Amino acid sequence: MAGGWAEDGAVQKQIDDTVDDAIAQARSQLHHGESAEFCVECDEPIPLARRQALPGVIYCIHCQEARDKQQFAASGINRRGSKDSQLR
Incomplete structure (x- = not known):
């Protein structure tokens, strides 16, 4: 039950929106093509094994790991406004 100005289900909607955003971002980073x-x-x-396993890959394993570490470090805080979503 939500109190104050928040409607019922507002917390679940916020959680669902956060998950949807994460899925959309992950899908946008997938490579396509050759x-x-x-x-x-x-x-x-x-x-060759990497190219066959990941269609559209453009980085070697070492460079991809470095890019992944950079993106994780720069991901920051989820700023949707929920105190709980900022407790990473």
Whole structure:
């Protein structure tokens, strides 16, 4: 039961919106199309097994790990307004 000005189900709606946003962001980062033979960052060859497993891959494993670490560090706080959503 919500109190004050919030409508019933407002917390669940906020949770659902946060999950939907995370899914949309993850899908937008998926690669599509043909994989590159060489990493666009360091120009090292991308192994055939990686290219077959991940269609559209453009980074070698080392460069992809570095990009993932950068994105995780820069992800910051969920600013939807919920105190609970900021407790990462």
